[in-house]
Amino acid sequence: MNNPNKKRxxxxxxxxxxxxxxxxxxxxxxxxxxxxxxxxLIESSAAHHREKAxxxxxxxxxxxxxxxxxxxTGVPGAGKSTWIEAFGKTAVSKGYKIAVLAVxxxxxxxxxxxxxxxxxxxxxxxxxxVFIRPSPSSGTLGGVARMTRETILLCEAAGYDLILxxxxxxxxxxxIVRGMTDFFLLLSLTGAGDELQGMKKGIMELVDAIVIxxxxxxxxxxxxxxxxxxxxxxxxxxxxxxxxxxxxxxxSALYNEGIEEIWDVINHFIDETKKNGEFDKRRxxxxxxxxxxxxQIRLNETFFDREKKILMKNxxxxxxxxxxxxxxAVDLLFKSNV
Amino acid sequence: MNNPNKKRxxxxxxxxxxxxxxxxxxxxxxxxxxxxxxxxLIESSAAHHREKAxxxxxxxxxxxxxxxxxxxTGVPGAGKSTWIEAFGKTAVSKGYKIAVLAVxxxxxxxxxxxxxxxxxxxxxxxxxxVFIRPSPSSGTLGGVARMTRETILLCEAAGYDLILxxxxxxxxxxxIVRGMTDFFLLLSLTGAGDELQGMKKGIMELVDAIVIxxxxxxxxxxxxxxxxxxxxxxxxxxxxxxxxxxxxxxxSALYNEGIEEIWDVINHFIDETKKNGEFDKRRxxxxxxxxxxxxQIRLNETFFDREKKILMKNxxxxxxxxxxxxxxAVDLLFKSNV
Numbered sequence: 001m002n003n004p005n006k007k008r009x010x011x012x013x014x015x016x017x018x019x020x021x022x023x024x025x026x027x028x029x030x031x032x033x034x035x036x037x038x039x040x041l042i043e044s045s046a047a048h049h050r051e052k053a054x055x056x057x058x059x060x061x062x063x064x065x066x067x068x069x070x071x072x073t074g075v076p077g078a079g080k081s082t083w084i085e086a087f088g089k090t091a092v093s094k095g096y097k098i099a100v101l102a103v104x105x106x107x108x109x110x111x112x113x114x115x116x117x118x119x120x121x122x123x124x125x126x127x128x129x130v131f132i133r134p135s136p137s138s139g140t141l142g143g144v145a146r147m148t149r150e151t152i153l154l155c156e157a158a159g160y161d162l163i164l165x166x167x168x169x170x171x172x173x174x175x176i177v178r179g180m181t182d183f184f185l186l187l188s189l190t191g192a193g194d195e196l197q198g199m200k201k202g203i204m205e206l207v208d209a210i211v212i213x214x215x216x217x218x219x220x221x222x223x224x225x226x227x228x229x230x231x232x233x234x235x236x237x238x239x240x241x242x243x244x245x246x247x248x249x250x251x252s253a254l255y256n257e258g259i260e261e262i263w264d265v266i267n268h269f270i271d272e273t274k275k276n277g278e279f280d281k282r283r284x285x286x287x288x289x290x291x292x293x294x295x296q297i298r299l300n301e302t303f304f305d306r307e308k309k310i311l312m313k314n315x316x317x318x319x320x321x322x323x324x325x326x327x328x329a330v331d332l333l334f335k336s337n338v
Numbered sequence: 339m340n341n342p343n344k345k346r347x348x349x350x351x352x353x354x355x356x357x358x359x360x361x362x363x364x365x366x367x368x369x370x371x372x373x374x375x376x377x378x379l380i381e382s383s384a385a386h387h388r389e390k391a392x393x394x395x396x397x398x399x400x401x402x403x404x405x406x407x408x409x410x411t412g413v414p415g416a417g418k419s420t421w422i423e424a425f426g427k428t429a430v431s432k433g434y435k436i437a438v439l440a441v442x443x444x445x446x447x448x449x450x451x452x453x454x455x456x457x458x459x460x461x462x463x464x465x466x467x468v469f470i471r472p473s474p475s476s477g478t479l480g481g482v483a484r485m486t487r488e489t490i491l492l493c494e495a496a497g498y499d500l501i502l503x504x505x506x507x508x509x510x511x512x513x514i515v516r517g518m519t520d521f522f523l524l525l526s527l528t529g530a531g532d533e534l535q536g537m538k539k540g541i542m543e544l545v546d547a548i549v550i551x552x553x554x555x556x557x558x559x560x561x562x563x564x565x566x567x568x569x570x571x572x573x574x575x576x577x578x579x580x581x582x583x584x585x586x587x588x589x590s591a592l593y594n595e596g597i598e599e600i601w602d603v604i605n606h607f608i609d610e611t612k613k614n615g616e617f618d619k620r621r622x623x624x625x626x627x628x629x630x631x632x633x634q635i636r637l638n639e640t641f642f643d644r645e646k647k648i649l650m651k652n653x654x655x656x657x658x659x660x661x662x663x664x665x666x667a668v669d670l671l672f673k674s675n676v
Binding site for chain 2: 053054057058061062064065146149150153202205229232233236237284287288290291294295296298299300302303312315316319320321322323324325326327328329330331333334
């Protein structure tokens, strides 16, 4: 059972102790406790915290950007946690400092999180060079996206140079994670063509690579067939990244097979895109896109108060039943302003 | 050379003569001249015309909806006009009244239009049961979308029961046309796998059918191969319409081959979706989506005056250069309001 008082006390503490330049300094120095505090501040919805959080972001801005941002999506059961454990182990052994974050739309409902079960990341969970933070568990998807984006920047300022952002791929979360990462990877399972058909619309055109996990034992042959199927489709689609041909691979996270190959693919991708300028172009495009999204979120929050929301619902119903035209409905919505 | 005075006089005339109930009645009676006048009213951006146009839409609302709305996209050179001529001929011979409209993003720049060249629609251009209207040639893509949507309704009220909406597929115009039609068709050309690769992102997941045109003479074998390639990809994608498997077909609009087959496909589609309820569901979803888009357009128009637009551009530049965070930029944008 949670102790509600505990949370309140912690929040109060954060609020009292906030001295932004000092907090920023501690984060830059790599202090994990202060990094956590910074993220908690970012995740707070209180207005005075939002202001402080902006101040913090501004302080840290010049220390951000120096990482590889890697997005990972896949259906439940694809073995994301096991894969991240295996991949992370490889990265740590090469001297990387890793942050593992998540955008988990379901956690905003259930309060749970896909990263909640750290038992599948036994090694990473206890390694000093690894920082794991579950998805913010409240707010809209847009709100969660904001928090995760800012958390990426905080982790970068704290010296983490490989950021993994995991998402289970419900609703629009893949698009959101694609929009904040450099390389986007779909973790899939073995399966015949029929099983591929259930795939989410548009996902194949977001990815830089597809990895078919659990390619071991009696699964192996089928996994290789699935890989060929994916490669067949990928040939026909417009790649997500200019001048990069996405390909499918197989691996077994459980037996640590094929992980090194994917590591090489990602590094090759980073090298290539840094050389041809796509890396930087994507980063600045993402920042501007993000700013535009924030503007839209704010515009809607400002316009749609409780009354407007109710009116909108009623008007939608009338439009659906062809009682009024869409244009007329929108006129009524905006006239009610005066 | 255009006579600018001519246009002004015509506009003035429209304005003077507007008596909405009478205009509505004439449109419902099938008078083509008044239908054109109604559309001109809809395309006017003057505020008092907008009000009159809304009034007209409201009058006609109960007379709308009784048509098949067919979207057609394809690259320049795919033979859209020739295909529409052949398809339209078939439809007319079966007793349909046809309206041919266009959403042409390029015409907002050039003032030209993909339907401008009526010489390729010799038969349709002179047939009493056919009404052809080029794309509105001014306004934003959102504005053009509004006009075309309302023009569809006007044509329906005037008794046209097959509406063809053509688009060249630049930018987001396919998505817009998909969003206002029941059946969406991609007209393509013969081409090896390599040529398919240049296809627009996401287009394959919008279509209900793909038609490979110019499948005649020495092109025929290659067209059939292309058809197989397309079918291969379509197998793996999520269909645009529930319980409908999009397929590729070949045809020769020039030699009038394969047109009847596509006619049957479309009719089969309409039957099936009316039976399983998807037809009506899509229509009301489209109306509500459209209303939501209009709300977003209005919110942005209201917020972004000249000064705000300039400020936004400047802030975007700063965000791009990592001088300020996106959140901070948006704060500044909204604070400048007070």
